[in-house]
Amino acid sequence: MPPRLFIIKIHIMLKIIESIFHNLSVWGLPVLMIIVGIIEFSFGLYEKKWNRNELILDITCFVIPRIILQPLTVYFTLKLLPVILPGLKGTFSWVPFWWAFFIIAVADDLTQYWYHRLHHQVPFLWRFHRTHHSAPYMGMSMASRQNVIYTIFFSQIYLTAALVYLGLGYAALFVTGIKSLITLAAHSSIPWDKPFYKYKVLHPIAWVLERLISTPATHHAHHADSFDDGVGNYKGNFGNMFFIWDVIFKTGIITRKYPQSFGLKHYKQEEWYAQFAWPLFKSRKEGSELAADGPMVGDELQVNRSKSTGEESYETLQKAELA
């Protein structure tokens, strides 16, 4: 093949990839979620746990943040950033693509790791994140399930918007696309990572994969309702796109197994509106964390275990590595 033709073909391929990521960011991801969600539902993967209250909550969390958050980030980027960082628009547009990619990937995902971890480890913050953990099932239906306050203050969105404003926008398109695909796949009830653990020839890939990114095995463990099976780790495995943060900070466990049950042991099926907009709306369920006089953290075990999470998780991680 003549070199010129080869270059043209590469150029066309890059344009197609760019177009895929652009469409993913505009409409592709929600459509993908709906399609995978329908597949999960038709295969009975929600195991009849998707009652009316859960259904309304999941749909509200899927629709409303998309309506609120998009104008909010646009306002932040177009109106606030020129005031906060005057004259700096596009200042770093000279940064080569792969370096920009690397900078945004670390900045965005490490910030989300901290935002997520602090909502688990600081008792005051737990109730803003609880909604994401109350679902007794895994899948596309609960991937967007968050309290609206948690969503609005999603810190890495504003950090990435600032980096886009400074000139790293092109790389951000690919990072956010890849990140969304990885996090959605990690929440999916389809265990796509299973073949990597089953076939010995794929074990080296599995070893790298499970330490680098979130997989259904590691992320499902984060959504488990118990530590007792040695698989669940709801006070750890905080990584979103990258799992490497959990490895570095010793907050993760890798077992290559999937927990048997998900959610919260102390879940009281709180009203969807209380879960969506606490503390604006409170639950009427007695003893609920979301009730007006409810406890900050309902699960005492959760609190007691939090202080030893680091060391304990790392020990288990080492055991898993030896196994």
Added chain:
Amino acid sequence: MHLQKEAKQKIIRDIIVSLFLYTLPVILMFLSFYITGKKPWLNQQKKNAATVVHH
């Protein structure tokens, strides 16, 4: 209900490590420029200057 003292210390320790991790890609990028002798920011300056002259 407060954060346990040990958990608080671990969080602070890990945040300090994170600050290094945030800067790592930037440090590595400038290290690669130093090794290869590339100065891509000069292209941007030339572009800006050309735009100003053009106007």
